Amino acid sequence: MTEWDDALSGLHDACVDTFGVPSVYTPSLDRIDLGGVPVDINGIFDESSVDYRLDDQLHLDAVLPRPVFDLKISDLGFNPMADDSITIGGKNFRVLEVQPDGKGMAKLLLKRILDPFAAM
Numbered sequence: 266m267t268e269w270d271d272a273l274s275g276l277h278d279a280c281v282d283t284f285g286v287p288s289v290y291t292p293s294l295d296r297i298d299l300g301g302v303p304v305d306i307n308g309i310f311d312e313s314s315v316d317y318r319l320d321d322q323l324h325l326d327a328v329l330p331r332p333v334f335d336l337k338i339s340d341l342g343f344n345p346m347a348d349d350s351i352t353i354g355g356k357n358f359r360v361l362e363v364q365p366d367g368k369g370m371a372k373l374l375l376k377r378i379l380d381p382f383a384a385m
Contacts, residue, residue: 273368277337286310288334288353290341299343308336310353332358332375338365345371350378 285307292299312332319325334351338344349360351373358375365371 270368273370274337277335277370280309281307281337284309286353288351290336290345291350291352292343293346293348293350295348296346304341306336306340308334308340310334330377332377334358334373334375335370336373337370339369345373351375 286309287305287307288310289303290306291303292301294301310332311334312330314328315331317327317329319327334353336345345360345363347360347362351358351360357378357380359378360373361376362374363371364374
């Protein structure tokens with residue numbers, strides 16, 4: 266590991282210590298080698314949104330939720346993958362996409378999983 270990699274790792278650790286939230290990451294049951302066993306992990310969660318222009322002539326815009334979770338892959342112990350799930354603050358999400366940064370961290374693009382029975 267280079268000095269730069271060490272600095273990035275230390276910066277990520279400091280950010281997680283300051284802004285991190287506890288979560289439970291569960292690999293997909295399709296990942297036989299991991300057996301769907303949940304893992305406790307801290308990471309940085311952001312319930313951001315993205316603005317989309319749907320139609321320029323009609324000036325139609327939409328704002329869509331785009332929750333993301335940043336984590337250190339070594340803290341997880343295995344590579345995150347699409348279709349895994351994560352619970353953050355009692356809310357369940359599915360991993361849509363994993364964007365590794367090449368330095369040991371990854372940004373998970375998430376989609377909220379709503380419980381159809383929660384309102385009953």
